[in-house]
Amino acid sequence: MTSSLEIATAGQKIDLNRLESILSKYYKRGRDALISVLQEVQVEYGRIPQESIEPIADTLNLFPSEVYGVVTFYPQFSLTPQGKCTIQACRGTTCHVKGADKIISTIENTTKLKEGETSSDLKFTFKTVTCVGTCALAPVMVINNKFLGKLYPKKVADILSQYEKG
Amino acid sequence: MRKDEDMTRLGSVEELNIYRESILAETDPNKICVRICMSGCRAYGAEEIRVAFNEEIKEKGLEDRIEIRKTGCHGFCSRAPVIIVDPKGIFYQQLTVDDVEEVVLETLVKGNIIDRLVYVDLKTGKRFPFTRDIPFYKEQTRNVLRNCGKIDPTNISHYIAQDGYSALTKILSTMSPRQAIEIIEKSGLRGRGGAGFPTGKKWHFAQIADNDTKYLICNASEGDPGSFKDRALLEGDPHLILEGMLVAGYAIGAKAGYIYIKAEYSLAVERLKTAILQAEESGLLGENILGSEFSFEIKVKEGAGTYVCGEETAILEAIEGRRGVPRPRPPFPAQSGLWNKPTNINNVETYANIPSIILNGVDWYSNIGSERSKGTKVLSLTGKINNAGLVEVPIGIPLRKVIFDIGGGIPEGKRFKAIQVGGPPGECIPESLLDSLLDFGSLETSGSTMGSGVIIVMDEDTCMVDIARFFLMLAEDESCGFCSPCRLGTRQMKDILDRIVAGKGEDKDIELLTILERVLKDASLCGYGQTCAIPVLTTIRYFQDEYKAHIHQKMCPVGRCKINYNL
Numbered sequence: 001m002t003s004s005l006e007i008a009t010a011g012q013k014i015d016l017n018r019l020e021s022i023l024s025k026y027y028k029r030g031r032d033a034l035i036s037v038l039q040e041v042q043v044e045y046g047r048i049p050q051e052s053i054e055p056i057a058d059t060l061n062l063f064p065s066e067v068y069g070v071v072t073f074y075p076q077f078s079l080t081p082q083g084k085c086t087i088q089a090c091r092g093t094t095c096h097v098k099g100a101d102k103i104i105s106t107i108e109n110t111t112k113l114k115e116g117e118t119s120s121d122l123k124f125t126f127k128t129v130t131c132v133g134t135c136a137l138a139p140v141m142v143i144n145n146k147f148l149g150k151l152y153p154k155k156v157a158d159i160l161s162q163y164e165k166g
Numbered sequence: 167m168r169k170d171e172d173m174t175r176l177g178s179v180e181e182l183n184i185y186r187e188s189i190l191a192e193t194d195p196n197k198i199c200v201r202i203c204m205s206g207c208r209a210y211g212a213e214e215i216r217v218a219f220n221e222e223i224k225e226k227g228l229e230d231r232i233e234i235r236k237t238g239c240h241g242f243c244s245r246a247p248v249i250i251v252d253p254k255g256i257f258y259q260q261l262t263v264d265d266v267e268e269v270v271l272e273t274l275v276k277g278n279i280i281d282r283l284v285y286v287d288l289k290t291g292k293r294f295p296f297t298r299d300i301p302f303y304k305e306q307t308r309n310v311l312r313n314c315g316k317i318d319p320t321n322i323s324h325y326i327a328q329d330g331y332s333a334l335t336k337i338l339s340t341m342s343p344r345q346a347i348e349i350i351e352k353s354g355l356r357g358r359g360g361a362g363f364p365t366g367k368k369w370h371f372a373q374i375a376d377n378d379t380k381y382l383i384c385n386a387s388e389g390d391p392g393s394f395k396d397r398a399l400l401e402g403d404p405h406l407i408l409e410g411m412l413v414a415g416y417a418i419g420a421k422a423g424y425i426y427i428k429a430e431y432s433l434a435v436e437r438l439k440t441a442i443l444q445a446e447e448s449g450l451l452g453e454n455i456l457g458s459e460f461s462f463e464i465k466v467k468e469g470a471g472t473y474v475c476g477e478e479t480a481i482l483e484a485i486e487g488r489r490g491v492p493r494p495r496p497p498f499p500a501q502s503g504l505w506n507k508p509t510n511i512n513n514v515e516t517y518a519n520i521p522s523i524i525l526n527g528v529d530w531y532s533n534i535g536s537e538r539s540k541g542t543k544v545l546s547l548t549g550k551i552n553n554a555g556l557v558e559v560p561i562g563i564p565l566r567k568v569i570f571d572i573g574g575g576i577p578e579g580k581r582f583k584a585i586q587v588g589g590p591p592g593e594c595i596p597e598s599l600l601d602s603l604l605d606f607g608s609l610e611t612s613g614s615t616m617g618s619g620v621i622i623v624m625d626e627d628t629c630m631v632d633i634a635r636f637f638l639m640l641a642e643d644e645s646c647g648f649c650s651p652c653r654l655g656t657r658q659m660k661d662i663l664d665r666i667v668a669g670k671g672e673d674k675d676i677e678l679l680t681i682l683e684r685v686l687k688d689a690s691l692c693g694y695g696q697t698c699a700i701p702v703l704t705t706i707r708y709f710q711d712e713y714k715a716h717i718h719q720k721m722c723p724v725g726r727c728k729i730n731y732n733l
Contacts, residue, residue, distance in 0.1 A: 031488070032485065032486050032487045034487035035467075035468075035484065035487055036468075038470070039468065060487075066488075069489055070487065070488065070489055073472070073490065074469075074471055074472055074490070075470070075471040076429050076469075077470060091640075092391030092392055093392045093549075093586065093589075093590075093620075093622050094391070094392045094548040094549050094622050095391075096633075096636050097549045097550060097622060097624055097628060097633075098549070129430065130389070130391050130473055130640065130643075130644065131389070131390070131392065131430075132430050133388060133393065133394035133396075133430065133431065134206050134394065135391075135392050135546060135548040135554070135622075136206060136243030136244055136394070136546075136547075136548050136556070137206060137209045137243060138548060138549075140209060142430075147208055147209035148209060149209035149246070150209075150210065
């Protein structure tokens with residue numbers, strides 16, 4: 001699914017004005033601003049558009065390869081578009097001990113997505129995360145920054161169907 | 167209590183003291199106050215309950231008499247959502263929005279206790295309406311967490327009223343940087359991020375480094391799965407961390423500090439930014455703090471989501487805007503750290519220990535704890551345990567006491583099997599070793615690898631081979647890929663464990679795993695690679711029968727691993 005999205009968005013032109021307004025704040029700031037710039041770009045476009053990499057590199061006096069290296073290192077950044085709803089299932093140790101595998105398979109079955117994939121209608125992105133620090137309420141998932149704890153498969157399915165509707 | 171808007175810039179130590187007295191004079195200790203956890207309990211509907219309380223109070227015209235306070239974590243997370251009603255300290259648990267009206271009418275107005283919401287001890291069946299009597303709290307020593315769950319973390323005057331920023335005023339008016347470091351050295355405080363390096367020594371190295379520019383970093387990249395103590399501290403008492411950093415900045419001679427915080431902790435970021443802004447407006451951060459010569463600024467740097475960025479040299483790379491790959495040492499950060507300047511890096515909880523040491527002195531602090539390690543440790547106690555939550559105990563407490571007295575034992579009458587202590591670099595400890603003491607070090611040195619304070623309890627339904635495989639899966643995923651022992655070793659070990667849990671294990675696999683663990687330990691660049699396979703080693707050591715059952719009998723003793731019998 002992700003790959004078809006990549007192809008679908010490859011030809012699309014992005015609105016560079018929005019990028020410009022982010023970059024203007026960081027002009028010639030140097031390398032230490034890179035992660036902050038990328039975080040803003042990720043929020044603005046829901047991804048790091050390929051076309052943004054060279055302008056970012058120019059602004060911060062870096063090589064495009066250095067920018068690309070940082071983008072691909074940190075899981076927060078993605079080169080492909082993300083869904084409107086990001087489902088993050090925790091697979092930390094406590095969640096694992098408390099049955100995170102069942103939560104993850106329920107999400108996979110309900111959304112028909114595998115870990116790291118985005119639905120073609122851009123509704124859902126499904127990710128797993130190492131730990132969100134809400135272990136006492138394990139197993140946990142986070143949907144668009146809302147923490148949902150003490151999950152079991154039926155509860156997950158119910159929650160997801162609500163998001164499916166709304 | 168004063169509102170934030172009243173806050174003016176404080177120009178001297180004296181002005182801060184006068185301000186504190188004025189807050190205390192205005193505070194009515196008998197006012198009814200509902201303290202609602204707005205930290206972990208949010209995952210279980212605390213926000214909806216808070217809104218319901220506010221609406222109910224407004225509707226009944228009780229706003230002047232009753233305060234609804236947003237606080238940090240109360241600690242007893244498995245009973246979420248939890249509220250505490252002051253002044254009596256009534257403890258209500260597992261609240262729902264439907265309970266709110268009754269709580270307002272019965273408890274807040276009439277002063278009656280609602281039996282249904284009271285905590286009942288699972289072992290004895292005894293009811294505990296008041297927080298102070300509950301066994302979970304009674305066995306704890308809450309020093310670092312003293313304000314957590316009590317004060318509103320978004321209101322600086324709450325913190326100041328609790329002797330907040332008194333450690334700062336004490337060092338500014340009575341101590342030289344050298345004297346401040348001496349106190350921390352003598353206190354015996356060891357780093358709370360996991361490695362347990364003496365904090366005073368670290369500060370000393372940074373102080374003697376010859377450079378006009380020095381940096382301070384607070385490691386809030388709490389990566390160990392199962393750990394949430396730093397998040398709870400940052401969300402529940404952010405000014406405590408800022409004050410700890412101010413003391414450290416003064417001591418080592420740094421003018422700027424960074425808090426490197428992990429991406430998932432959005433609420434903690436928000437709380438920190440609010441706290442920093444308030445401290446700046448009050449003259450407690452920035453140029454010439456409280457009219458003194460000392461200037462210090464703190465910036466928040468949000469991480470972008472990797473585990474290895476909890477490693478101190480990887481943090482340096484990340485703040486500089488590079489891939490978060492650890493640096494070889496030496497040089498150590500104290501000599502050459504951020505932008506090659508001397509840098510001191512401590513964990514959130516380490517900074518949180520500083521103000522109380524400065525205020526109460528070395529003797530007070532070194533009375534708490536074990537022979538080798540002083541003070542308390544905040545633990546994230548989770549897994550198959552009745553009382554999961556945030557716990558603070560003196561270092562040196564027997565593990566059994568933590569699991570069975572504070573933790574209340576294993577749910578559903580199941581049998582205890584093991585605990586995993588100290589996050590991924592920690593050990594899996596069986597029942598026979600539960601009388602070991604909580605400490606830095608390892609079981610061989612008669613303590614456990616307390617590490618960052620994660621304790622994950624496993625019951626008889628947990629397959630220890632599956633747990634080992636889980637840790638290697640995590641290790642492989644989170645390895646930064648820079649050095650080959652870690653990048654390739656974790657993959658090889660995971661493949662072997664995959665084979666074993668699938669019933670395709672061979673005789674030689676256990677030995678192979680042990681050899682690979684040693685290679686990782688000897689040849690990896692950073693602490694992450696060196697320690698990430700320890701759970702494999704300790705599960706082999708203490709639960710070898712389970713490995714053998716998978717390998718020889720092709721069966722999983724607890725029936726968790728789906729072994730294909732048609733091999």
